Amino acid sequence: MKMEDIAKLAGVSKSAVSFALSGKPGISNETRERVLEIARENGYTPKPKLSANEGSVKSLTFLVFTNSGIVLEAYYQQPFFRELIHFIEERCRVKGYSLLFSTINMAYFEQEIRVFSEENQSDGVILLGTNLTSVDILDIANRLGPRLVVLDNCFDTLPVHFVGINNRMGAYQAGAHLCKLGHREIGYIASNVHLQNFEERKEGFQEALKAYDIQIKPEHFFSVAPTMLSSQDDLKAQIKSYLDTDRNLPTALFCECDYIAISAMKTLTELGIRIPEDVSVIGFDNITESQIISPELTTIHVEKQRMAQVAVDLVIESIEVELEITSKIRVDTRFVERRSSHK
The missing domain is CATH 1.10.260.40 (lambda repressor-like DNA-binding domains)
Known part of the structure; x- marks a missing residue:
């Protein structure tokens, strides 16, 4: 037990x-x-505290705050995080560190972060920052100290190590691709949960469209839950309501993540809308499932392996060299064209 x-x-x-x-x-x-x-x-029987000798084993803790935003209690089963964790574990082994896992429920934030900060015996912490605000991260950093790296988020004004995605670059790549294909009526499917990553993607996508003198019409914005791979009744209702006004759907849709894109493709298919013949769809993240869906999803590849390597190396450097200056590292993306988008 x-x-x-x-x-x-x-x-x-x-x-x-x-x-x-x-x-x-x-x-x-x-x-x-x-x-x-x-x-x-x-x-x-509670586990005994490690003795000084036993504590000589080097370890890092992967710390996750769950049940907030898109990070669920079973986050390790979610494709993006599952892949990220795999690469973190792999890099830790290479560097001679063991990896521990600790989860805190956001509903008990104050109690559980206090317990973690008192009882944590690892050498450093990699904090999954996907669903955390700048206020959350600053609070956590003040409690845990300098041997901390925040992964999958970035707030430029905080004196904390960050390793994140170049979201603007990736979304710009997606927008430019659609414009080059000749699309002029372009829609946007957003997450109904606010995240820093998604805000940056929206900015990058709109910047690309602006370069081609295109704007997304207000009625071409849709929103859905970002954690479902199945079709969604809510999106189906939004699209039906739109079509009932005798308007044509946009010829292309950009989705803030692959979860949303895959869910949208299934929803559109159930409505008799063909992909990509009627509507092109582009996602973001390049999770494994993006190659299983039919047609295969055009998406933005996030270099999860590189992010994991940089995060592990940075926290180890903070431990072994005691860095005084923090770093903000954004890993570039790569556009992956598949069959869900065409002219």
């Missing part, structure tokens, strides 16, 4: 279980007694 199991049985957060088992304040006596009783009944 793990702490997560006790937390579920007791109906409390993992941090509350940690408080109860360690005897720290911060929870009620009733909660403490309930947690301890469940632990005793199930024969739970």
